[in-house]
Structure formats: structure tokens, C-alpha cells
Amino acid sequence: MSSAEVRDVTLVEAVNMALAWEMAHDENVVLLGEDIATNGGVFRATVGLKELFGFKRVMDTPLAENLIAGTAVGMATQGLKPVAEFQFMGFIYAGMEQIVSHAARMRNRTRGRLHCPIVYRAPFGGGIHAPEHHSESTEALFAHIPGLRVVIPSSPQRAYGLLLAAIRDPDPVVFLEPKRIYRAVTQSVENNGEALPLDTCFTLREGDDVTLITWGACVMETLQAADKLAEQGVSAEVIDVASVSPLDRETLLCSVAKTGRAVIIHEACRNGGVGAEIAASIAEGAFLDLQAPVVRVTGYDTIMPYYRNEMAYLPTVGDIVEAVEQVIAL
Amino acid sequence: MSSAEVRDVTLVEAVNMALAWEMAHDENVVLLGEDIATNGGVFRATVGLKELFGFKRVMDTPLAENLIAGTAVGMATQGLKPVAEFQFMGFIYAGMEQIVSHAARMRNRTRGRLHCPIVYRAPFGGGIHAPEHHSESTEALFAHIPGLRVVIPSSPQRAYGLLLAAIRDPDPVVFLEPKRIYRAVTQSVENNGEALPLDTCFTLREGDDVTLITWGACVMETLQAADKLAEQGVSAEVIDVASVSPLDRETLLCSVAKTGRAVIIHEACRNGGVGAEIAASIAEGAFLDLQAPVVRVTGYDTIMPYYRNEMAYLPTVGDIVEAVEQVIAL
Amino acid sequence: MKQRFEFHVDSTRYLDDHGKPLDDLPAQAEDTERTLAAYRNMVLTRTFDAKAIALQRTGKCGTYPSVLGHEVIGTAIGQSLAKTDVFVPYYRDQAAHILRGASLVEMLLYWGGDERGSAWKNCPEDLPIAVPIATQCCHAVGVGSAIRIRGEERAVVCCVGDGGTSKGDFLESINLAGAWHLPVVFMVINNQWAISTPRGIQTGAETIAQKAISAGLPGHIVDGNDYFSVIEALDAALERAHAGKGGMVIEAVTYRLGDHTTADDATRYRSAEDLKKAWEKDGIKRLQNYLHDAGLWDPDKEKALQAECKQTVEKAVEEYLATEAEPPTAMVDYLFENLPVSLRAQRERLAAKYRGGE
């Protein structure tokens, strides 16, 4: 693995690359989860790592998410940097008590004596025609918990750089991987071990008329909507929030100060989603700049339907364009 | 127990009254939880009920919140109406998977064949000088879950009427009891089995200059702030949201249409709290009415400190007055 | 001063790999009608299974978990449960569902991505499939509690995989069944794998049945490919439960003959050899041999049964494929008993957007 290697990779391959890099450079990095070793993960995110680093550092666990979450806490107090995989975000709930009550609190509780440099990885979001509970996007639950970072990459490059940052971060990170775009595109990624900053939004496209704020798989539809809007003569700034908590409000407010309009797009249901916090922050912090209300384009406030109707749940390019037309009209 | 009985009771006594009433009138209502039978609950909310209704309907469980949450689901599918107690909200997380993935979904999953008329009760909030994890107010986590109702009483009368409504509701309700005001005041409550509506805000005081929106124990400080503001000539409308999900946006928007200003007060940390959803909804729905940004007075985005510093975490009357002065100045 | 507390679990097996009795058969073997019905259900289940996989491969069904290797166990469950009992399945219980009355069409709808697949008109009290592993165990003890509270003579069978026995839900639930003396029979289907994770990684325990000891419940092991040992154990466990004598844990040992689901490729993590050996223990072939030897079965009967099963499955597939998707508004219509005001606008938006299909 040379530091100059550049590869065209998908998002999930970039995850694998980042894990391999960091494991090679820091022996404290260990992986645990269901089916991650011999099978390489149900999405192949950890494929080949057991062969490179052995069963001691790539651990297939018994089937118990609470145990996975809590074992990682114990490991972390001993100076390991565990990267724990939840097979799907829909199965993270059994691990909530350990994540909320321990991973997020160990540093504070011990006044810095012990801390939890854990990454909790989980594929999230819908649109892959999977059974019930395989389509969750409940990032808002974790974003509300002080002491956690919640990071969501939306491209191979950001997956690589943000995962490296997450592993190196001395505090727990919930790292959610948009599985709908795990293999949607390839991007050339330089395998150089360079991390990207956490706590920072990424401005993917600059524009003057409206700020489109999104993260995860919806970045795809949002960029497509921006293209359509450009055809209509509307110049949209597109921001990938990436770190949904702690939130980089500065970048968002600066953008809205320029455009005067904001549309937030996310796949999670609307009520109490991360979009609510962003909308509230903008409405408060950019009150005098806003020329139209901040509008949210989101999933419905219901359970993601099984696959025959799941596309009807997800926000579409058309929904985004329509919302922008609505705020532009004001 | 006669239907005409009127008693001066505290909030926690009103909870007990409502449970007793409904158990006497509906044999499908059963209680389960830790220490609720012989001991009558650590806050005495279920005291005397085992004596009235027997161990078959008032069940001390083994110490396992996941089990409590999931057993209630199974009971509900058989037509029982379980009221399950979590001893403190800080211990509800182990029950998250059952609440989120099953109680909230059973009706939808079976297309109405089975459903979950469960009430998950938990004392919540800080300020009682208890150890770590005894001061949680993470109502936002449940408010974000489609299929759940989240109801929070803030007076003895509302505790009585809303708990009756919650038990009778055919769908799962997370019923959070503000333990800081469990015994703060007494109110005369008529033990007549009359429920109050869910999904409805309660306007506690009418006013013209600003809308103060709150729930739970903060209702106390908010009413005190409204008194102070009245002395300063500011007329504040005070709304107890009570059902934080599904949210009664109409009442909130109507009030803001009148006052042009809103301050939201809650004890939970700010980032991603229910206040964010309310602020976002008002900023969107009352955009043209707003004369000032919607401001939130909340706990800090951190872990509730142990008791020596817990009062420094909680929103104070002064904080609320200051926030109102700020929005009035605009 | 020392004191010793002793515990044990037994295992039983009646038929060898070729269907030859190893021992005196249990009383259940005398009921040839029931045994023949069991065999027919196993063949129907396997026929259905092959078709469902084929549908998935051609894009006509979603991810589907093959029941190959579980047919004997599911069939015995379906037979031993009384109509008024409650079945709490996991996701690989097709053989039992058929006997309980969940239709083949409903099963296809479920895996085909349609919520109506759990509407089960014929077994309205059975719990739907719980996808999050082992969570159904808590439901089972909840149902058992309701039965106990009401003093009914009913019982519950709850299925869970070997993987599922590592999760707190299973362990907490068997503990409650023991503490509250609940009429719940836990059927652990130990098929040696949890996706790619072999049984040996789930636990250091020699058997899974011994987990019952932690709950003060009896535990028992059966050969999951031996119809007689499974049905005998289940009949006995349910008799105990119906008589108010409490629950138990049965470990049925088998082998997952297929991939974990159609999304999995088991050749990545297990050997062709192991699989071949497991096929030699196949419980359907074994029962067929037994019936043959007993003069109860012949190639003509087999041919007729195969044809009949094929036809039954084809008919169900036709009906499934002809079933139109629900309107998208269904996604909000079953969330609460009554649509909350806050969802009305969203429902209207959905209705408008998909009027005539977008």
C-alpha cells in the first residue's frame, strides 16, 4: 500500500481503503461487528481486512448489538480505537443505551481520565429494496446526544477522508454510510491517509439564489436538482452538511446571508429531523437575511414503506425543484 | 371510588388516580415495571394499586428495560392495555429497540391486524439532586419516531386527564412525567374518568405581545416569567404543548399570528430538541407574521451536570425574561 | 462445607440419516395420517421455497430467506400448536406459517415488499415476522403473560435462530418465562450459521439448550431433521405448557442448506464439503425413506404430490403477481388508528403526487 496510490473507487470501497490505511498505521485500531471478518461485511466494507490484520483485530462478534456497542466502550478505555459495525442502522437501537449513556459520557464522567475514541459505523437510508428495518435514517436521534459526533459522507472522497478523521478523533463518532449510493459512482481517491475536517460543511457548488442544504444519499438528487434549476436560470448553492452534529452553523448562515433562501433536503421523516435544527438555526441566525421561509423537503412522517412503495417515500429531484420554485416565488 | 370525588392532589397523585380509575373500569389495563407493585414505585406513582388489583395486574418485573418494553408489546397484541413504567427516563434506552421497532410499527406492519395500546411511563427531567442518568429529558428521540405519541403533563389536572387519554388511545404513547414538579403544587382534580384530548396544546394564559411555548417542568418557570413580564407591561401568551408529538401546530401558529413573537422554553439540550421542530414549523408557517426570530431558551448542549451544578444547567425565570426582552426589542 | 447443584439437558433422535429407526419410535409415529400430512407440508414448503428464490432471481420478489433445512421443524411446530395457541415466528418459518394459515400469497407479498403480507386473516393472533433478531422473544413472553393473567389454557411457540440466542432479548425472555411460569416454548433453530458466523462463534456453551438452565427452565435437544424427535418434543412441551407447568427451551439441530438470503453467497464462508454432508441428513428425504419403508409411500404418490405442490405454488404466484401495489397513501393510513391532524397535509400531498401514478 503506497501513499501515492490513486484508485477509482466507490463509496464503500473508500470506506474499506480508509479502514485498511488506518489499521496499517495504528495498531490500536480494531474492528468488531457481525459478519465483518470472514465474510467481509454484508456490504463488503471490511473485505480483505481479516486477511491483512488477522482475527485479533477484525472480530466477528456474537449477534448482540448492545454487546457490540458496550464492548467497544470497554476496549476504548484501554486505549484501543474500536470501529464497531452495526449491520444496518435499523439494528442500532439495541446499542442505544451503551452509546448514549456510556460512549458519549465517559470523558465527562471521569473528567477526562477515560475517553471513547470509538467509531460506530452503520449503513443507513432506504432505496435498496431491502426488507423492513433496513432503510432507517434516524441520524436525528444521535445528533441530539451531547458528546457524540454524527458524520455522514456522501462521496468516495469524503468517505475516505471523514472516516480517517472519525477514527482519529478522540471522541465517539456515529458514522453513517448512505448505502443507496455505496456503489452509485466511482471517484478517484488518493490513498494518502489524509483526513478531512469534522464539524465542517462542504460546499459542493456555489450559487446565488438559494442554498440547498443536504447530506447522505440525498446529495445525489440535490445536485441533479441544482442542474435542473441552472437550466431554469436559478443559481443554487449546494452544501453537504456531512457532520450533522456538532453542526457547522457558520457555513450555513454565511451561505444564506448571500442567497437569502434555504431549502433543506433529507430522507429522514420531517418531524424532529436534523432539518428542524438547521431550519431553526437559520431562521434564528439569519432572520433579517431571509427572503422566504426555510423549506424542508423530507421523507414523510411515517414508517418507510416496504419496497413496492419505498420510492414514493423518498424525496425526489422534482420535489426539490418544486420547493425551490416555491421559495423563489416569494 | 365515586365518580364525584374531588381531591387536592399533586401531579404524581393524579397519575395514581388516573391509573386506579382506568384499572377499575377496564380490566384489560395492566401495569408492569420495576418496584411498582409491593413498593408502589420509587416515586409512589403506583402505590396501593397492587392492593386494589392484585399481582396479576400490577407486576413487578425482573430488572430489564428491553424486556419490559417488549413484553408490553406482546401483551398488547392480546388485547391488554399495558402501562409499563421505566423507573427513570435515563433507563429507557435499553427499551428503545422494542419501542421504536415494534410498538410504533405493529399496526402498520400488520395493516391494522394487531396494534399496541401501550403507555410507556417514565419520570423525566432534572433538578431533584439525583445521581447521574436520573435527569434525562430526551423526549426529542421519541418525538422523531413515527407511530408514537409523546405526551407530557405539567399539572395534576393534565396528568389525570392526559394519562386517561393515553391509556385509552389505541396506539403507543410515551408518557413523560416531570418529576421535578411531581409534588410542587396540588390542584383539585375531579376523579370522574374524563380524559383530556391528545394532540392538543393547552393555552394556559392569553397574551398579545409574545408567545411562550413550553412543556413539562419548565411550565412553572415560564408562568413565573409571564408574571414578571406582566409587571413590565409585556403581555405573554403561555402555551403548554403537552403533546410534543404529533404536534398541534395550528394552536402555535394561531398564537404567533396574533403575537408576532415566540420564545420556546425546554429543559432538554438545544441541539435537535423538540424546540427545533417547533421553531422550524413556526418560522416556516408564520414567516410573514414574525416580527422577531423565534428564540429558544433551553438546557446547554451538554450532559446534565451532577447535582452541585445542575441548577446552572436548567433554564431559569431570568433566562426566559431576558429572551423575551430580546425579541420584544426587535 | 460444599454443596453441589446439578443440571442437565438431554438430546433425542429416532431416525438415522436414512430414515431407519434407531430405537423404538415415540407414540407420535402411530399417527400415520399426521405423519403423511407432515411430509406433504414439507414438500409443499420446499416447492414454494424454490419458486420464491426463482422469483427473486428474476426481479419479481425482494430479498428472500430460504427455508431449506428448516422444513421438518416448521412443520412440526405447525402441527403441534393448537389453533387457539399463538405462534411467534422468526423469518424462516415458512413451513409453520402454511399450517397456521398464512397463505402462500401473503408470504410472497411480504417478501415482495408489500405490508399486506402480514395481514394474515387465518391466524389473526399470530405475531408477524420480527426482523430485528430475537426481539420476538419478548413478545412471546408478553403473549404468555396475557394468557397467564387471564387464566387461559393456551400456549405460545416462539422461534429464534442460533444467532438469536446471543442477544439479550432471548436470554431476558427465557428468564421471565421461568420466573413467571409462562406457557411459552422457545424453539431454537440451530442451523449452525448466523449469516456467515458459525455456531461456534456465538457461544462457548457446548449446547444451546443449556441456556435454559440460566432461566431455571428445562432444556432439550432434538435432531431437527428427524420429524419424530421434533414432534415428540413439541407435543410434550405444549402439553406441559397447556397444563400450566411452564415453558421450556428446545434446541433443534439442523443445517442451513441455502444461502442466508438471496442477497448472500454462502460459498464465501463455508465449504462445499460441509454442505454436502448436511444434505445427507436432509429431513425430508429421511421421512420419505421412512414412509417408503413403512409401506406408506411410493414413487407414484411422490409424483402426484410434487405435481400438486407445483400447481398450488403456481396458483399462488399468479395471484401474487396480479396483486397491485397499495396506493402510496397507505404508508400513512396504518400508522395510527386515526390520521393525526399533523399528517393530513402530508397525506394530501402523497395523494396528489401519485394520482394516476407518477
Place this chain on the structure above:
Amino acid sequence: MKQRFEFHVDSTRYLDDHGKPLDDLPAQAEDTERTLAAYRNMVLTRTFDAKAIALQRTGKCGTYPSVLGHEVIGTAIGQSLAKTDVFVPYYRDQAAHILRGASLVEMLLYWGGDERGSAWKNCPEDLPIAVPIATQCCHAVGVGSAIRIRGEERAVVCCVGDGGTSKGDFLESINLAGAWHLPVVFMVINNQWAISTPRGIQTGAETIAQKAISAGLPGHIVDGNDYFSVIEALDAALERAHAGKGGMVIEAVTYRLGDHTTADDATRYRSAEDLKKAWEKDGIKRLQNYLHDAGLWDPDKEKALQAECKQTVEKAVEEYLATEAEPPTAMVDYLFENLPVSLRAQRERLAAKYRGGE
């Protein structure tokens, strides 16, 4: 064909209720220095405990869980653990903390509502108290995993109450310890109560130690008021663990002699009679009697020890009471290693609001 799998757990006891040997004592009894040190620690713990309760009653400490009845167990834990081992406590392990090096002042700060009470400079690798019941069991196996990964000869003792053994965390964790062969000794402190819930409601199992069988671990029962049986079992378990032979579950049977915490009133749910009987088994008095009979103790020594303990505790209380609260800004300063930008304004607000104290 039947096969039987057999399991057992043993219980040991050496001293009767009055401190008279019932049997040959274990080798540990020959180490009189260690035994005397144990006795002293028990008395110090009980002295501390009484004072902490008094402080709470007078408003100078928060809710506090009395250690009465646990002193023998905690002391044996503290003695048997090596300095380089890791202790994973629950909230009633005062006797062990003292030996590990968490100071009395720190303990008072903790229960007095000050996070610095877990800063433990002298035992920096020990885990802090985990308030959510049984959750620490998962941490213990995490620590054990780290030890195994690094190939170290260290071990972990993890405490949990009888109530805690019903929660998935305990059951999942012992299973992992068995599956991964981890050097973790689970010490179940069965004091018969979980707040108001008696042991009999937690589980239908005859013993708690038998839960070990579900995980393929050895289980053992000791009399928690008999210093020799506890220390022997712990020494042996830790020797096994250090030698890479894996973990085990020890059930130490005792009785919670106090209220659950100062917020509880145990007379509501248990009889004075039971409590009186339990006092007759008190492990401190028992060891005192033993030492006396062995000519190792006398009333003068007792008097001197009591005075010394009182003084030690008084000194700690003084220091505790003189410790000023942290500034409110501390609530954000330890959340992350570096204060996130998004919290800066909140920190400034806190600093401004409480400058000079509001």
C-alpha cells in the same frame, strides 16, 4: 437414541455464622497479615458508610447507597486484584474502591454530586461507576478483549447485583467471555434484593451462579459473609484468568442490610425479622470472632481500629466539605477533547452568567 449433557455449580463455605470453622480452612487463612488487613478495611468501609449516610441525612451529600452487608465481598475483590488488573465496579463497591485507591474524598465527591469523584488518580484504568444497571458488564468484556488482543497477563473483575443478572448486558457479556475466552471474573453480589424486588422475582433459577452455564463458563457460589470462601474463590478465579484459562461467574450470597439508598425505605417491603436474621450472619462480626478465637484480635485492638477509622473518615469529610464546586463551565469543558465551535457561545454564556456566582 438419547444423550445427556451434565452441568453443575458448587458452593463453598468455611466459617459458620459465629466465625467458627466448619471445615479445614483454605490456604488463604494462613496469611494472617492479609486477613487482618481485610478486617481493617471492612471496618473502615463500615465507618465510612455510616458517615456518608449521616451526611446525606443532614443535606451534605446526595442520594447514597449503603454498602452494609457487602464489605466482605468488596474487600476480597480489592485484595485479590493485582494493581495492573482492571476493576469494573457497580455502585456498591466502596470496600473495593478503598483498596484500589479511589480516595474517600473522591467517593464523597461522587455521591455529593461532583464529577471529580470519578477522576481516580490512583487507579486510572478502573472503570467509573456505571449507574445503568449491568451495563458495565459489556465494558468488562471490552477491557478483557483489549487484554486478550494485546496478549497481556492481566484480568478483570466485574461486579453486578442479583437484579443486574436479569438484564441482557450481563447475559450477553458472560456469553462473550465464554466465546472469546476472556480473562473476566464476574462477581455477582446476590444481596437478595433489587430495591424492593426480592431475588425470587428476578429469576426462576435455583442459583444465580448457574447462569454461567448458559455461557459455557464455570460458575461457583460463595457465602458473601465468609471472608475465606470469597477470597479463596476470587484468588482461584484470578489465577485462572491470569493464566489465560478464561473467565468465570462467582455468586456471592449476602443480604443488603441497609435501605437500597438513602432515598429508599426498606421497611415498606421487607420484614424486620428477615433483617434481624441477616444481621446474625454479618461477615465483619464473623471475621472479628474468628480473629479473636485465633488470638489475632482483642478489644483493645478493636478500640484502636475504630478510633483510627473514625479519624480517617473525619479527615476525608473535612476535605470533601472544603472542596468548592467546579465552575459551571466545567459542564461543557469535558464533553469533547476540544470544545466544538458550536458550543463556544454557550460556554461564554455560562461563564458570563455565573461570573461571581448567580
